[in-house]
Amino acid sequence: MADTDGLVINGRFATQTLSGVQRFAGEMTRAVARIWTEPSTLPHLLAPRGRLANSAGFGLPVEQAGRLTGQLWEQIELPRFAGRRILISLGNTAPLFARRQLVVLHDAAVFAQPYGYSWKFRLWYRFLQKSLCRTDARLVTVSEFSRRELARYLGVSVSRISVIPEGGEHIRQTPPDPSVLMQYDLSRRPFVLAVGNLAPHKNLRSLSALAATLHERGIPLVISGGANPSVFGAEAVLPQPALYVGRVTDGQLHALYQAASCFVFPSLYEGFGLPAVEAMACGCPVVAAAIPSLQEVCADAAVYADPDEPEAIRARVLQVLDDSQLSERLRENGYRRADFYTWDKAAQALLALTHSGSR
Structure with a gap:
């Protein structure tokens, strides 16, 4: 299955404690399941093995694969199991070596507000997000403000970053x-x-x-x-x-x-x-x-x-x-x-x- 075309959503967020980013990812996943019109091609939620925050997959079929967890699973195993499918990562991080992917970066806070994060977190996020800019990943964010901020700190043109809204209902x-x-x-x-x-x-x-x-x-x-x-x-x-x-x-x-x-x-x-x-x-x-x-x-x-x-x-x-x-x-x-x-x-x-x- 990992070698066929289609869409797959990075389900690492489903193993994490709920915060604003995880809320966005979960609600977006539910909405994708809700508006999808062709049941035979419904995207899958691809997640690490183990307990998920929502066992129903937020309305999508769930694939649990791999032996690793956390960032190691995302960087090493996720791209292999995603295969040729377009991988959608909704929560600020994504594998550097995925073949085809779309990544949502919510803001540039680790650059603009560095004192709010541990040094390890800052170091990893800065490296990862700048490295993603050197791949063919489509970059997406959630406001025009974040678009300008990310372009500034990541050193890319604003045209490289698309904007989608969030929801509140x-x-x-x-x-x-x-x-x-x-x-x-x-x-x-x-x-x-x-x-x-x-x-x-x-x-x-x-x-x-x-x-x-x-x-x-x-x-x-x-x-x-x-x-x-x-x-x-x-x-x-x-x-x-x-x-x-x-x-x-x-x-x-x-x-x-x-x-x-x-x-x-x-x-x-x-x-x-x-x-x-x-x-x-x-x-x-x-x-x-x-x-x-x-x-x-x-x-x-x-x-x-x-x-x-x-x-x-x-x-x-x-x-x-x-x-x-x-x-x-x-x-x-x-x-x-x-x-x-x-x-x-x-x-x-x-x-x-x-x-x-x-x-």
Whole structure:
């Protein structure tokens, strides 16, 4: 089978802990399965042997092959089992010696925000991504901002990199689970929500002034997310007082977005900014960092603040909390903006690139 033409998706992401990149890969894979019109030629998910995060293959047939795991499996065994098929890698990494492939690089954070990653992670990603530019791989990213950034840091023309959107409807399609609201006594009081990991460029430390003012008002700042110490080298200084709920399920996250009075997203650097789209899809007013990627994605569906100015972030969030007309306008604009981003649309754009041939 590995020596026949067709499409195969790199399933290494299915063995990894869920984060933004794995979310993108999983939802894109589901969308490809959903929109594919010829069952006899359905792409396969090619993954290492062992337990997958989703045993159903995200809607695609699963091939588990090889004896290795992690980067070794991806670099050594994956290209052999992919054979002549077009290999689609959705999560920033890909084998250097695949015959025909398309690779999604989400952002240039390891170049632009190096202090947020361990030295081993930076060294490998920089080497790998620059090396991929010297192959015939078709390069893809998720925003015009990331396209410009990757072209700059990788030393390639912007014409070498294509752009496809992300989606956000997955969060709305998951029934809300109010257990997290009841567990933390959030059902009957206003709160402000932030979602992010401990990477310094997520900039959670900038929320300290906001947290203090909200505490005086009896309004909790709720923070959801996790951290991977093997990736993030520096430990962020986290705002206090705040209510940390850790990693939550999609249903619980839906309930948090739906119940929150405001979603605040203070990142210094994003390739796309999926949490902002999720919040908009759930009708939560958004205060976002005034950075190019978030302004590109959110447009008029958010109000913006300088992420380097904690007082500006605090003022913007309080403005949303205190101005019901502004809050309602952001909700309405958010619903419309979120409808623009769907995984089916993203998958159609992805498949169109495979049909146009690899570079």
